[in-house]
Amino acid sequence: MNLSSRLEQTSQDHFTKPAYYFLDQATTYGELNASVNKFANGLEQLGVQKGDHIALVLGNSPHFIISMYAAMRIGATVIPVNPIYTPDEIGYILNNGDVKVVIMLDLLLPLAEKMHHLLPKVEHFVVCSSGQKEDEDLSKLSVSGKLKAFTNLIQTGHPAYEGPDLREEDVAVILYTSGTTGKPKGAMLTHKNLYTNARDVGEYLKMTQEDRVVTTLPMFHVFCLTVVLNAPLTRGATLLIVPKFSPAEVFRMAKKYDATVFAGVPTMYNFLFQYEDGNPDDLSSLRLCISGGSSMPVALLKNFEKKFNVAVSEGYGLSEASPVTCFNPLDRPRKPGSIGTNVLNIENKIVNELGEELPVGEVGELICRGPNIMKGYYKMPEETAATIKDGWLYTGDIATMDDEGYFYIVDRKKDMIIVGGYNVYPREIEEILYAHEGIIEAAVFGVPDPDFGEAIRCFVVKKNHDLTEADVMNYCKEHLAKYKLPSSIDFIDELPKNTTGKILRRALKQQVLQA
Structure with missing residues (x-):
């Protein structure tokens, strides 16, 4: 299949039966x-x-x-x-x-x-x-x-x-993910990868033909692709397509079509919670809300649940895993701050640097295996070998597991920034900045942002004293997608470095956060 x-x-x-509604027209x-x-x-x-x-x-x-x-x-x-x-x-x-x-x-x-x-x-x-x-x-x-x-x-x-x-091993989709080297990597997902993850997620979340799923996450994003598009379609559910996220349109569609499932990133939940005209009655038909893309602040989760009287189930995934590996279960207590337990047919565990499984409660790298794990990176055999070892996908995320099998992300991949659910790697932006003739050095990192989870801070050592923040920002707009744009450009005389000359990005970030 x-x-x-x-x-x-x-x-x-x-x-x-309607497969979807789009612009209030059923298909x-x-x-x-x-x-x-x-x-x-x-x-x-x-x-x-x-x-x-x-x-x-x-x-x-x-x-x-x-x-x-x-x-x-x-x-x-x-x-x-x-x-x-x-x-x-x-x-x-x-x-x-x-x-x-x-x-x-x-x-x-x-x-x-x-x-x-x-x-x-x-x-x-x-x-x-x-x-x-x-x-x-x-x-x-x-x-x-x-x-x-x-x-x-x-x-x-x-x-x-x-x-x-x-054939189930044929590549069905290639998803390009931001790479730590500055260039995206194409994760090759087979028919088996995509189908099994959609099937297992649909079953895990108890989706049925009676569900009506608000589809406002971007379809090109793997979260939407599996959880909000493929999984519902495998179960005979109906999609309520929202072309572009808008709190007003989400409330309208949910009310008009008695939506039963909503999925979004924490930023969306924040906007829905803050929306002045948001009426809790408009979401009264929801049986389940799903959050992913980045960790949802526990305070936001609890405030949203209290206001709209609906449970929010957090999960975890990555493009290389099609993407879902964990979700908070619906038949057991949900734990705020946790990414949940193993999804059907998928195994997660915490290991040390030698790949040895760690005891409950210890912190290590989260790795996973199952029929959902990618075939590899397109035209990148070395990166594939470094990521998939003995059938296990090494996520690069630091996590821990409690005695009931619930996983918790302790820290994200060391330098990744998550802006509104989108992954942004500092190196990609730094590569663009280094190509500017007026810039000598640059360091990029994420800082907390109340609306989008994180914002991008950029520190630059400039060659030309006439170079302004507006000049650099306009240059970035020419070469980067909107969500990758720095929130600010700070000029600095010298970037902190270690004895080998490596820029100490984390040290600079710590200085900013403590200022």
């Missing part, structure tokens, strides 16, 4: 599966074959769901890309990922026009209507020969299309 065949089975079992499972078949056939007519790579540069929409399942049905590999990435960031992923077809919103046409000559492997750009852009004469674009309309591919495809046989 895989996600594609499971959707086909679900469409037969629940043919007339049934039968209609969804037919669109997936037609689009898959349309892609095949474009020359897409099993094993080809297809990038989805899309937001939350039916386009994303149809494209992803159609690509998997044809045996292609899906590469989701954050549409707010800069041209440099998108270009790296498309080139490194050997992408043949890009499926994107029409709002990104200027991006395709600007960079298509830098993407020699991309043969087609499939354009999806956003409903926000006026029709234009596409023939005037230099990339026009590569442009195809999403709607045309569906119209030419056959609703009874049958794709090739899929």
Whole structure:
């Protein structure tokens, strides 16, 4: 079984049941599966074959769901890309990922026009209507020969299309994660990885066909991909698609459609809690709230639960694990501050530097294994070997386990910053800063932020005395996605270093926090 065949089975079992609501329009499972078949056939007519790579540069929409399942049905590999990435960031992923077809919103046409000559492997750009852009004469674009309309591919495809046989070890999705080396790494997730994690998470969270799941997390993010999209669809549930997170829209959708499940990162919970017009009655149908992406402050968790009278279950995962390995159980006491216990068919443990399991209560590295663990990093065998050892995925996160099998994250990967649930690595930003001709050195780290969990602080040693904070910030905006932008730029005469010349980022951070 895989996600594609499971959707086909679900469409037969629940043919007339709504698979999702989008802009208050319902689409049934039968209609969804037919669109997936037609689009898959349309892609095949474009020359897409099993094993080809297809990038989805899309937001939350039916386009994303149809494209992803159609690509998997044809045996292609899906590469989701954050549409707010800069041209440099998108270009790296498309080139490194050997992408043949890009499926994107029409709002990104200027991006395709600007960079298509830098993407020699991309043969087609499939354009999806956003409903926000006026029709234009596409023939005037230099990339026009590569442009195809999403709607045309569906119209030419056959609703009874049958794709090739899929093997469970075939790579279904490559998720690019921020890398400590400054360049993202592509985690290769197989059909088995994705299906088993969606199946096990759905069962663990007791999802049924009666559930209606608020889908406002970004679909290109692995948290949403498995927990809020694939898991509900495997159980015959209904998605309530919110194109972009908005407290007002979440409350409206939850009330109108009697939502039963909401999933979000702590930042979203904070905004919902602080929203002045948020009426607890609007969320009264919720049976479960799920939090992930970063640790939720215990005070926020308790305040949210008290105000809206609904339990929040925290979990843990990472792209390399498809992503979920732990969740607070629904049939036992939930422990605030804990990431919960082992999800079905997945084993976690705490080890020392030698890989030896540690006793209950001791602090060490969290490692995990199960059918959800990635195949490896795309074109990075050395990084794969350093991360997966004897079948165990070494997360790099420091944790501990209590005597009831509940895990607690003690510290995150040593330098990672989490902004609103998104992982940001200092080295990636530092690489950009070092490329500026007016900057000699730079150090980047995260500091607590009440709205987004953490904010990015940046310290710079400048070469040119005329260089201003605005100059550096504008430079960053050209090369970094919005959530990766520093909250401030501080100029400093010299960065602290050890005797070998290594910049002491943590020492600088400690000085800032103590100031």
